[in-house]
Every structure is written in C-alpha cells, then in structure tokens.
Amino acid sequence: KSARKMKETLIKVVRYGTGKNAQFEGLYIGGKTGTARVAKNGSYSAQSYNSSFFGFAEDERQVFTIGVVILGSHGKEEYYASKIAAPIFKEITEILVRYNYLSPSIAIQNALEKNRFKIK
Numbered sequence: 001k002s003a004r005k006m007k008e009t010l011i012k013v014v015r016y017g018t019g020k021n022a023q024f025e026g027l028y029i030g031g032k033t034g035t036a037r038v039a040k041n042g043s044y045s046a047q048s049y050n051s052s053f054f055g056f057a058e059d060e061r062q063v064f065t066i067g068v069v070i071l072g073s074h075g076k077e078e079y080y081a082s083k084i085a086a087p088i089f090k091e092i093t094e095i096l097v098r099y100n101y102l103s104p105s106i107a108i109q110n111a112l113e114k115n116r117f118k119i120k
Contacts, residue, residue: 034053053067
C-alpha cells in the first residue's frame with residue numbers, strides 16, 4: 001500500500017509539479033527533481049549547481065528506473081532540475097519507446113487524465 005501511494009505521489013509530481021518536462025503521453029511517468037548548490041571550500045557556490053531527476057517510466061508490461069544527474073550546471077534559472085534534468089529523462093524515455101522497450105497506450109493516457117492510476 002505504501003509503495004503504491006509513493007508511486008501515485010511521484011506521478012503527480014510529473015503531472016502537476018516540477019517534473020512536468022519529463023511527461024510522456026501514454027506512459028506512467030513518476031519522479032522527483034532535485035537542485036542543490038555545490039559546496040566549495042566550506043561554503044556554497046552562488047553559481048554552480050547539481051541538478052537531478054530520478055524516476056520511472058512504466059507501460060502495461062514493464063517499468064524502467066532512470067536517473068539523470070547534471071554536475072556543476074551554471075546559468076540563470078537553467079540550473080533547475082525541472083529545466084535541464086527532467087527533459088533529459090524524457091529524451092531517454094523517447095529512446096526506450098523508439099526501440100520498443102516501452103509502449104505508450106491510450107488506456108494509460110485516459111487513466112492519467114481521469115486521475116485513476118492502475119499502479120502495480
């Protein structure tokens with residue numbers, strides 16, 4: 001029960017929160033973004049960040065766990081995980097679909113749109 005609740009929460013992070021850029025139509029995508037300033041010489045850098053997105057991509061047959069870590073990113077707002085790590089997660093998901101490791105479905109998309117997840 002706890003694992004199912006956690007998966008539902010992670011799916012909601014992608015559907016409605018900071019993980020929106022990882023969404024992929026017809027698949028259950030859940031995950032969590034993370035952004036942190038880099039520690040350097042006993043203090044935090046004001047210009048260097050580590051960004052991450054860890055999550056899962058699931059169809060009706062299988063689940064893949066994917067982690068993306070960007071070390072030392074810079075720039076105005078381009079260091080946020082939602083802006084750089086989540087889109088890379090989506091690109092990896094696209095590759096899994098292209099090579100038939102995952103198969104998007106209308107049934108999953110309908111369940112997502114109605115907030116009725118069939119979580120394994």
